[in-house]
Amino acid sequence: MVGGTSLKGRYVVGRYPLAHNGMGEVWPARDTLLDRAVIVKLVNAAMLDAELVRRFRREALLTARLDHPAVPAVYDLGEHDGRPYVVLQKINGVALSDLVAEQGPLPIPWVASIGAQVSSVLIAAAQIGLVHRDIKPSNVMLDHSGAVKVLDFGLAVMHDDERYSRITLTGQSLGTVGYMAPEQILGEATDHRTDLYGLGGTLFDLLTGRAPFDGITTTTTLRHQMDEPPPRPGHLRPEIPAALDDLVHTLLARRPQDRPSSATEVYAALAPLAHNPPPIPGVVTDRTDAVQAYAAIIGRVPPTIRADAPPLPGQANLDVEQTAKQAELLHAAGEYRAAARQWRRLAEHQARHRGEEDPSVFDFRRRAALAHVPLGERDRALRQLHVLLQDRVRVDGPEHPAVLDLLHQIERLSTGQSGLRESRRRGLNGGH
Structure with missing residues (x-):
């Protein structure tokens, strides 16, 4: 792919890609029909095979099926020179991994706000039986309005639906070391509590500026995850409220049954702590944003914070x-x-x-x-x-x-x- 290429006579990609990953490339593009900025993801030509194509299409279908404002909208799915591509909503924001690298540990209200928003995505995912399996700071973005977007459903599974059966690539890790749950490491069955573990690791990172488990090598990191008690962010940052410290500690429990029972329980714990987050100059707008205005009104409708x-x-x-x-x-x-x-x-x-x-x-x-x-x-x-x-x-x-x-x-x-x-x-x- 070169800059300026036109896909389907409609999507014109920018001069340079935004990112490369194991599956392919991510490009900025322009939808000339609707005159709007979009993102185009393409399968890596060097790795193109039937299995990868199937997995790529599956990711697009799963992302489209999860209808939630914190999940980027899927606009189109097509093929160019034999390479499948998906057209996604453009997000104007920053990945949480980059945000922490720039800002250091985030204020408590922002950690709670981000965590509560991710929890709401996991509530929606659980309702359709979907497990993301790769919740981590680099897969979550914070846009200029303060809204969260959960990205990259490439490892997601949907239980009891053959169309979204588990697909793996030879030699590929099913998750990210330090954030993937122990059951993923062991190749055991995953469920909604697997994503709660990833959320716990993400919250730990936002609170402390470091990953919950960190070793010199992948092997030592995995050993820490599997053999040591889950860490407490409060040991690194004493001002963290006890309730939040306990929540993160529990989310990182070794056994799924020792974690919170649902994302609704996590949301209920985080929401009261998300009040009046301070400004983040250069990241979240300091003026009244249209999305913020909309969300403020929606927020006055009592949320359903439990399944029953x-x-x-x-x-x-x-x-x-x-x-x-x-x-x-x-x-x-x-x-x-x-x-x-x-x-x-x-x-x-x-x-x-x-x-x-x-x-x-x-x-x-x-x-x-x-x-x-x-x-x-x-x-x-x-x-x-x-x-x-x-x-x-x-x-x-x-x-x-x-x-x-x-x-x-x-x-x-x-x-x-x-x-x-x-x-x-x-x-x-x-x-x-």
Whole structure:
């Protein structure tokens, strides 16, 4: 391939390739029909054979099948001079391996944000039975909006689907030493927990600036992986929160059954730590980005963070404890409106099943009201708290500890003594 070559009379490649790997070449290109920048990956001509072609096409099909915003879109699949190629979405960003090399260990909120985004990809992959098998810093990019893209599905497998059966090349390693799970090293069966191991290694790298297992030779690195306890990033960086240190340590467990049970569990642990990441000059834009604006609104929709998600409002089998945990996670992550919506949902459920006067109904409504304060909606919060105060006085009387506590909360939100006097007047007199 030479610069300026036209594929299918439509895709014109740039002057120089972006990268070479074992399978082929990666080129910048221009889609002249739709007038947009794209990426073209071609099979290496020197290694061209039926097995490699099959594996290349399979990677394109798997990437296309995993429909997720953090996976590059597949635009086209074709052949040029006998060499298969795939046309992919162009990502304006930097590989995490390069980012750490330039910046050193990343701030905790960024590590959590990146990890939570990768976890969301692994949730989607698990839903269709796909295992990536090569999660590592060089296969994850951070774009200018702060969004993650997971790349290179060349080693992926999809269980129970003959079209995506395991394909290997003679002498090729099925993963990357230091990041591939022990079951991969031993040639044993892999599943979604294999990708969790790779995510653990990636998080360790982002937190410490070094690989979790590192030896002078490949053999010594493998020996460290197989024979030594999984490392703790907190030993190298003491300010790492204990919960994050424990999570990474567990993700790197030698046995799959000792790792978290699912990517949803990992997401739930990382999301609360991903609040207010600091700027990364020259990497993530410091202005309002269109993707960030879009994601901020999407983020207000309560996420389903477990496979057996709580049912819709009105259904009798709502998991109150899990939904309350969801609401707390959302609030901790700064998604206050979504948290308020979950708490109101809980209040309605408890009112239907335990009665309007149950203490949990009051507590959930109070939480929902207070969630509007960090959104700058103090007046709305106060209106809801005043209504709640009236109901509590009616049920428990004006001197009940819960009523007095609610009055103090209203006092803190009100401006000046007039706010407190009005609260007392409206509450203790039934709102008249």
